[in-house]
């Protein structure tokens with residue numbers, strides 16, 4: 001079996017040198033253990049946080065330890081009656097081609113319900129993050145203006161589509177013309193802005209949000225958020241989901257301080273971690289699956305081919321090479 005371990009903690013932007021691939025021999029599964037063969041691996045921005053030593057909501061990866069994360073796998077050999085060889089499962093065993101996993105850490109997937117990769121995206125953490133981060137924190141109402149940053153990413157495109165389903169006017173911010181076009185042409189976003197080619201994002205947002213911004217779903221932070229804050233409406237709700245623009249900074253970012261806007265407009269700013277909603281996951285998955293089957297909610301993925309592409313696929317998240325959920329086919 002091959003596995004990718006953290007060789008050193010990244011300083012600033014991670015590079016391939018921060019990782020090392022190792023080959024190991026796995027024993028046969030003992031009682032209660034399952035030997036799985038990975039089919040798809042998830043690479044996610046939050047993993048950057050775990051590569052640092054700093055205290056966060058999940059413990060840091062250990063140096064020399066496997067890079068942990070979500071995966072879809074097939075059971076090869078089972079030491080537990082509830083799993084049979086051939087079963088497709090999801091688990092959190094990370095960047096490995098094969099793994100020995102306690103049965104209680106695996107969940108069976110029914111590939112007849114949706115493509116099996118959906119458990120890493122729309123019907124997994126991605127979809128749930130979009131669903132609860134938007135609905136629970138922002139309480140979207142019909143005709144409200146919703147702005148989403150990181151809009152062509154996995155979470156962002158799901159947020160925008162849910163907001164459309166709920167009758168909102170949706171504006172996405174993303175990093176290329178192709179992404180902007182995809183959001184408006186394929187997903188029905190009302191407007192989308194390429195932040196990389198717009199010289200004045202504040203002005204561009206004011207132009208496409210003439211009624212101001214009622215809801216901001218923030219995946220990126222930094223200057224993009226500064227621009228959004230300048231158009232908040234009274235009673236605005238801001239869901240702080242991610243801050244990818246800041247994850248690789250070695251020194252904290254000092255930007256315009258716009259909490260006066262929050263004060264004047266009595267805005268609500270709330271951060272959340274999706275595991276906070278664990279008790280409500282079944283409700284979220286049920287609704288997401290229903291919208292998906294009704295054809296109202298699409299999901300898009302970018303698939304890197306081969307286990308040896310895992311690190312590059314992860315690094316690509318920071319240059320925005322992905323449209324939708326980035327995964328790796330092992």
Ligand code: NDP
Nearest residue numbers: 045153154155174175219220241242243244245273274320
């Ligand atoms: P994405 O699929 O959105 O991938 C990351 C995207 O971020 C890239 O495609 C890129 O798109 C954009 N990006 C990268 N660097 C920058 C930058 N400096 N400024 C602006 N945009 C940038 O990833 P996910 O959907 O998995 O995650 C989205 C966000 O949600 C992340 O911040 C993540 O940490 C967070 N998250 C939070 C969770 C929670 O529980 N709170 C759970 C899951 C995710 P572009 O081309 O547009 O630049």
